[in-house]
Amino acid sequence: MTRARWISWLMLAVWASWLTAAQSVLVAKTFLGAWVPDVGLLFVVVCASRFETRDVPRAALLLGVVRSAYTVESPAAVLAGFLAASLVVHGVRTYADVAGPLARAALAASLVVLFDAWLVVAESLRGGADAGRGASGVGAALLGASPSFAAGAIATAIVGIAFGGALTHLPGLTPLRRPRW
Amino acid sequence: MTPSRTRTFHWTLCLVLALLAIRPIALVDRLFAIALAPTRVLAELAGPIGWLQSRRVLAAGPGDDVVRAEVARHHALEQAVLDSALPSPGYLPAGARAVHAEVIGRRRDDLDTIEIRVEDMAGLRAGLPVVSGDCFVGLTEVLPDPGDPRYRHGLATVRLITARDSRIGALSSDESSGAATCQMVVGALAPRADALHLDVHNPADRSVQSGEVVVYEPEGLREGLAYIANGFLLGDLVLEPVYPIGPRGEPIVEERFAKSVLGVRPRLDYATGLYQVLVLTPDAGAAGPARQREDVLEDGLWTLARMPLRGEPSPWREGRKLGIGTRHGVRAGAALASGARLVGRVLRSGPVAADVALLADPGFSVLAIAMVETGGEPTAHVLGRLRGLGRARDGTLRFEWPATLPLAGAGEVRAEIWTGSGERGVPRGLLIGASALPRGAGPHVLHVSPPDAGAEPARIAVRLGAGERGS
Numbered sequence: 001m002t003r004a005r006w007i008s009w010l011m012l013a014v015w016a017s018w019l020t021a022a023q024s025v026l027v028a029k030t031f032l033g034a035w036v037p038d039v040g041l042l043f044v045v046v047c048a049s050r051f052e053t054r055d056v057p058r059a060a061l062l063l064g065v066v067r068s069a070y071t072v073e074s075p076a077a078v079l080a081g082f083l084a085a086s087l088v089v090h091g092v093r094t095y096a097d098v099a100g101p102l103a104r105a106a107l108a109a110s111l112v113v114l115f116d117a118w119l120v121v122a123e124s125l126r127g128g129a130d131a132g133r134g135a136s137g138v139g140a141a142l143l144g145a146s147p148s149f150a151a152g153a154i155a156t157a158i159v160g161i162a163f164g165g166a167l168t169h170l171p172g173l174t175p176l177r178r179p180r181w
Numbered sequence: 182m183t184p185s186r187t188r189t190f191h192w193t194l195c196l197v198l199a200l201l202a203i204r205p206i207a208l209v210d211r212l213f214a215i216a217l218a219p220t221r222v223l224a225e226l227a228g229p230i231g232w233l234q235s236r237r238v239l240a241a242g243p244g245d246d247v248v249r250a251e252v253a254r255h256h257a258l259e260q261a262v263l264d265s266a267l268p269s270p271g272y273l274p275a276g277a278r279a280v281h282a283e284v285i286g287r288r289r290d291d292l293d294t295i296e297i298r299v300e301d302m303a304g305l306r307a308g309l310p311v312v313s314g315d316c317f318v319g320l321t322e323v324l325p326d327p328g329d330p331r332y333r334h335g336l337a338t339v340r341l342i343t344a345r346d347s348r349i350g351a352l353s354s355d356e357s358s359g360a361a362t363c364q365m366v367v368g369a370l371a372p373r374a375d376a377l378h379l380d381v382h383n384p385a386d387r388s389v390q391s392g393e394v395v396v397y398e399p400e401g402l403r404e405g406l407a408y409i410a411n412g413f414l415l416g417d418l419v420l421e422p423v424y425p426i427g428p429r430g431e432p433i434v435e436e437r438f439a440k441s442v443l444g445v446r447p448r449l450d451y452a453t454g455l456y457q458v459l460v461l462t463p464d465a466g467a468a469g470p471a472r473q474r475e476d477v478l479e480d481g482l483w484t485l486a487r488m489p490l491r492g493e494p495s496p497w498r499e500g501r502k503l504g505i506g507t508r509h510g511v512r513a514g515a516a517l518a519s520g521a522r523l524v525g526r527v528l529r530s531g532p533v534a535a536d537v538a539l540l541a542d543p544g545f546s547v548l549a550i551a552m553v554e555t556g557g558e559p560t561a562h563v564l565g566r567l568r569g570l571g572r573a574r575d576g577t578l579r580f581e582w583p584a585t586l587p588l589a590g591a592g593e594v595r596a597e598i599w600t601g602s603g604e605r606g607v608p609r610g611l612l613i614g615a616s617a618l619p620r621g622a623g624p625h626v627l628h629v630s631p632p633d634a635g636a637e638p639a640r641i642a643v644r645l646g647a648g649e650r651g652s
Contacts (some may be wrong), residue, residue, distance in 0.1 A: 014226060021227030024492030034496040057191045069220035070227075071493060072500030072528055072536040075213045080198035087191055119495060123544065125203040125313065144543060144571060145497035158240070 004175045011172025012059065016043055016066040024070050034148035037159040038112045040067045043167055044082050045108045045160070048089035050168045052178050059176070060086030074132040077122040081115045101161045108164070109157035115150045117142060186273035211233050214506075214531030216582070223535045224489040224502060224508050233594035248520035251612055251632065252478065255521035257311040258440040258552055258561075258599055259477075259610045266457035268315050268413070277409050279312075279459040280305065282337070284603035293344035294322065295455060295603070301336040302327075304464050310396070310410035311339045315460045317396050318369030319347065320405070321460060332575040341416070342379060343451045345369050347488035349407055351445075353389055353398035353418050363389035364397065367415050372421040377452060378444030379415060390420040394445050403603040404629035409461045439577070450585040456602035456609065473597045477608035478521060484509065486517060487535075491637060497571065503527070503535040503643065510645035522631075523547070523600055525613035527643065535643075540613065540631060541578050548604050550616055551596035553588070562588060562618075563601065570626065577628040578614060584623025586639055593617040598629055606644050 019039040026036040044122060048057040064082035068075040089107055092098055098107055124141040168177050201209055249447040273279055288290060299305060302324070311318040319341040325347035338349060348368035354361050362387040365608065371378040395413040422439040442528045447454065487504035505511050507530050517537060519522040525539040530542040537546050552559040563586055570579035588594060595617045600611040615631040 013223065017223040017226050018230075019228050020494055021224070021490055021492070022287065022493045024490060025230055026492075027494060027496045028492035028499075034193055036496065038494070054187075057194075065217065066223055067219055067494065069223040070490065071495060072502070072538060072542075073495060074202050074215055075208075076198045077202035080195050080202055083191065083195045087188070092598060099347040111593075116495070117327065120497065122199075122202040125191060126205055141543065148649065155538070 005008075008175040009058075009062065009117055010174055011064055011151055011170070012176065013066055015167075015170050015173070016040065016063050017069065018042065020067055027109040034151040035066060035155050038108075038115070038152055039156075039159065040157050041082070041112055042108050042160050042164060044085050045089050045098075045111060046105060046167045047165050047176075048086040049104060049107075051176050053090065055176055056086050056090045057083060060122055072127060073119050077119055081118050084118075084146075085111045087114060100166075101164060102178070103158040104164045105160040108160040109153040111129060114147065116152060119174045120145045129160040141180045147157070158166045189334045204217060204513050210529065214529065218534065221489070223505075224534075226495060227490055230490065232538040235568055238268070247633070252488050254597075255610045255612065256476070258550075260549060261552070261559075262599075262602070262609055264345050264458060264547070265563075266313055266459050268312060268459070270572045271410060272312075272315055273461070274409060275413065276463065277610070278304075278462045282311075282335075282463065283456045283609070284458060284459055286603065286605045288338075292452075293341045293347075295319075295338055295339050295341060295610070297337050297415075297458060297460075299337055302332055302335050305460060306406075307338065308405045308407070310406050310413070310461045311456060311458050312409050312410055312413050313449060316447070317342060317349070317410050318449065318451075318455065318458055320407060337460075337501075341451055343370050343377070343633065346435060348382065349396055350398040350414075351394050351415055353392040356391075362386065362392050365394075367445055371442055372442070373421075373442055374460040376444050376446070378419070378442075381418070381443045381445060388414045389629075390418065390443065406461075406463060409463055412528050414448055416445040416449075419444055419446050436631050448586070450563060450565045453583065453603075454563040454586060454601075456548070456550065456563060476612060478518075482645050483518070484645055486641045487510075487645040488641070496542065499539040499572070500528070501525070501537045501539060504533075505643070506531045506533045506535045508532050511643055512606060513645060514604070515639050516600070516608065516611060517643050518611050519641050521610070521612050521639070523542055523607075523613050524638065524641055526607065532613065539637075541572040542571065543549050543569055543571040547607060547613070548601040549598050549613060550601040551598050551608075551616075553594055553596045553618065555594065559597070562586070562596070564598070567598075567613075567627070573628060575628075577630050578580050580627045580629055582618075582623055582625045582627050584619075584621075584625055587622050588618055588620040590620045593619050598627075608644065 018134050023036055023039050044060050044063050048056045051059055060082045101103040120141050121138055124138040244494045280299055280301050282299040284295050285298050286296045305324055307321055307323045319339045321348045321552050322338040322340050343367055348366050350359055351365050351367040353363045364385040364395050366382040367379050369380045371380040394611045396410045420441055420443050423442045424434050425438050427433045467470050488501050489504050494501045496529050511530045513527055513530050515527040525537045528538050529534040549564040551564050565585050567580040568591045570581055573579050597615050598613040600607050602609040615632040616629040618626045619625045
């Protein structure tokens with residue numbers, strides 16, 4: 001791997017880290033809460049639609065690791081969710097153009113709902129595996145968290161339309177980007 | 182690798198990760214924690230966002246006078262909780278000595294054995310009866326030798342009466358006249374899935390189906406020392422129809438499937454409501470008030486915790502990352518506190534960082550006790566385990582309370598809710614908040630108002646070495 005690509009991977013981690021940190025603060029400390037877009041997952045969608053095929057799973061795992069640095073969700077659940085999301089987008093990419101703003105927004109919104117639901121289900125099924133947590137029913141947990149799914153999906157779609165394209169044009173990411181013909 | 186093989190590999194990896202997420206393996210979780218330890222650097226990179234936030238949080242912290250008042254209430258509660266182990270006058274037989282002990286945990290692989298920390302190990306041995314208030318709890322198991330470090334810390338185990346192999350002689354009596362009605366043997370759990378009742382074996386008179394049941398070990402059969410607890414309550418004799426449980430976990434309520442089961446409905450919550458107990462010994466001496474222990478807020482087992490960023494990307498979670506981990510003595514289950522307030526608990530602990538669930542995190546779980554305001558002095562009522570349901574729209578914390586020991590009567594009563602004992606890493610007497618407790622059989626959903634409207638305090642301390650010296 002060239003030095004430029006190493007630096008590019010590092011920059012991807014740094015940008016993702018800053019965006020996830022900003023997302024965390026906005027979710028926790030503003031009245032917007034659930035209406036904060038999931039920029040981490042949007043980044044996965046954008047990377048999966050614009051990066052070289054071989055780099056897509058790597059980018060998803062790297063973004064998952066970055067998210068794990070900020071969330072108390074199980075790292076395995078986050079990594080599985082991000083990897084699955086990238087593989088889905090990459091699969092769709094072979095049949096349709098997912099780099100356009102509308103397709104990107106639609107994919108991001110759908111994946112936010114699925115990813116959030118997956119995290120809730122995984123946490124419920126883990127039950128009391130973590131200290132200080134009790135087991136809860138999957139249905140009740142999904143019902144309790146579901147209002148935030150829709151809000152997060154809408155917000156992510158809007159940000160995806162407006163700024164999604166800019167994410168892969170962040171400084172330092174050019175070596176990872178697939179050139180457009 | 183061909184593209185097809187690569188795709189298969191990635192989907193397989195995805196599946197393995199998903200399985201590890203829902204069926205965690207402790208060793209793999211530890212490896213994840215070690216592998217992800219360097220990601221703490223990433224959180225440090227987001228420092229500027231954290232600096233802006235911490236100034237804002239600091240401004241919302243409670244004043245010193247508020248903290249002092251809460252600590253004073255904590256001390257008053259602590260004494261009330263310690264004294265809750267004492268039986269009513271007349272229960273303790275003449276010539277017996279009662280040694281105070283605190284429940285500090287439960288064996289993970291055997292929920293019918295509790296671990297206690299005894300105030301004075303002198304004269305204690307296996308087979309001594311253990312009581313809480315007026316109720317019988319179980320018998321001490323093999324105690325450590327004087328040379329064992331566990332002896333110095335006063336650590337012992339108690340086999341509960343709910344254990345499969347536990348048996349004790351008992352006597353039922355008519356509640357109105359007080360006359361003895363039937364001898365029996367009580368022990369283990371009755372075969373019913375809908376309630377935790379003690380099983381009844383060999384009743385002398387099978388027509389007796391109700392009454393108060395107390396320990397009764399005839400003195401002529403002094404094989405053990407359980408007779409010291411004669412007269413202590415086991416519960417109420419009940420004969421109730423029990424229905425089989427269907428495939429979806431719901432009882433099939435049909436008369437043709439009903440089976441009458443004789444059992445003893447305990448007046449203790451053996452599953453989650455055992456906090457303070459007394460070990461009874463045949464040595465002479467009276468049970469005095471429980472000695473005030475070392476203040477759990479000042480016992481040197483706390484360290485200030487740093488949170489690189491006070492946020493969480495998932496909107497339905499209220500979790501935080503802690504900047505210290507197992508290398509600093511932070512263990513899973515440890516409490517986080519600010520003054521005498523409970524702030525959260527450690528979910529997982531890695532070498533240099535830990536995951537924390539705050540009180541409002543759905544699924545947050547803690548053993549609790551309520552100081553019920555009934556007009557005079559507040560009285561302690563064991564709540565057992567509360568499970569968090571998240572934050573309500575009005576900012577209150579929602580908790581599911583099973584009410585295994587319900588409050589008698591109807592309506593609601595105001596109460597302050599504090600942590601109980603019996604859970605490693607969570608000391609007794611940390612304030613959770615105030616709530617209206619519904620009376621009557623549960624389960625209930627409590628809306629708990631946290632102190633200071635739930636503002637996250639600036640200075641947070643974490644309990645170190647969860648379980649190493651008990652709670």
